[in-house]
Amino acid sequence: MENKKAEWKRSEPELKLINMESVKVEQIEWLLYPFIPFGKVTIIQGDPGEGKTTMVLQIIAKLTRGEPILLNKKSQKEAQQDSEENLKQEVLSQDNPIQPVNVIYQTAEDGLGDTIKPRLLAAGADCSRVLVIDDREQPLTMLDVRLEEAIMQTKARMVVLDPIQGFLGTDVDMHRANEIRPLMKRMAVLAEKYHCAIILIGHMNKNSNGKSSYRGFRSIDFQAAARSVLIVGRLKDEPETRVMCHVKSSLAPEGKSVAFRLGKETGFQWIGEYDISADDLLSGDARGQKSRIAKEFLLDILADGGMAQKKIEEEASKQGIKKKTLRNAKQELEIDSVKRGNQWFWILSE
Structure with a gap:
């Protein structure tokens, strides 16, 4: 009996207190303000085929070349006109690295040679800076040690899992909070430890309600662990126009919705800010x-x-x-x- 008590005491964690007076205030560094922070987890979700992956691959292409992600497309003449018209056109800003960076991109749905690389090349990416963990023999999961080893080896500033459902593991039930929390905690720890932006791309559920809060992943713990949550969808009356809406922002004011055009002839083009909410976007007709x-x-x-x-x-x-x-x-x-x-x-x- 005494031995059991002694063993129980040894298994108890030691009490350690952190005095907030000693905690240093840290500034958030942004890959894309206010949408994607470094050192945190960001979720990008939407229905299949709405342009989530294409948009992320465009961001990856810019990062691998060390170029701004979003540009003010106005000509000098247009900018002068706006100035004289007293229009305050906001410039979409970011703090992405000046130098090109490495990115880890994992996909559980698309082929690397016939889908992903052609898209990267079309976006102008430096493919030598896009790394993929070879998981053909053993599927990668969010708790896999290879994920941290890859971040350490490549010094990647951005890690993408696309879609998140493909990296949960066969034994994980998305409905169970106790099974999702350890996975999301692991992602948050890796993001903070290596100061990289971790992006989890996911398909939304089919809830016909249309409300963004009801169309996310089945467990609220996904969104709870993420510091930023974005939704991508297309406009009903303008199918080539897609919009990225902010639905959660824990580190900055929610960003204004940003649109991009995705057409067979024109390819990918950023449009700029759009006056639409996530709920209106999902309802399919408000913006149109x-x-x-x-x-x-x-x-x-x-x-x-x-x-x-x-x-x-x-x-x-x-x-x-x-x-x-x-x-x-x-x-x-x-x-x-x-x-x-x-x-x-x-x-x-x-």
Whole structure:
């Protein structure tokens, strides 16, 4: 009996207290502000075929070349016009490394030679900096020691598991919190220990509710462990336009939704900020309706000739059309801006 008590005492963890006075304040470093932080876990989710993987491969391509991920596409003339029109176009900023970095990309669905590499090449990636753990003999899981060994060996600044469901292990039930928590804890520890951004890509469930909070993974512990959660989806009335929406941001204010175009002819192109929420995106019609109304408004109000921008904005506001939606519609309709005296006029292109 005494031996059992002694053994029990030895198994008890030693009490250690951390005094917050001694804790140093640390600044968050960002791969892409405010969407993807270094040293943390980010989840990117959406329905199959919505462009999640393509978007991430585009980000990987930029990182391997040490280039900015999101660029302000405006010409110098357009920027000057916006300045004189007092439009505050926000530049999508980031703190990604100046030098090219290594990335670990693991896929459980797509072929490396026939799918992933062609996409990387199309995105202009330096493929010598994209590493894959060979798991053909033994499938990789989130608890696999090879994952940490690969991060150490490659010094990767970004690690992607695509999709997360393919790296849980055959014995893990996504419905059970006690089975998911150790996996997500392991990802968080690795991200912090090696100061890399870990991105988990996942398919959403088929809940018809449409609410983003109900269409994530089956266990809430996935999102609870992630510091940033993004949703990618397409616009119902504009199938080539996809949008990335922020649904959780623990380290910074939620970022404004960002759109990109994914077309057979044009390929991948960042568009910029879009006025749409995650719930509206998932419902499938809100953004298309707003865009359609704005376009119809502009075509109607400019049908008889140019009009001062200020007057257009005033009339649009009366109809509940936001400035950002109005500008997106102007861009899509390729409406010209012409300065007359001290005012800017919008004119339909001939």
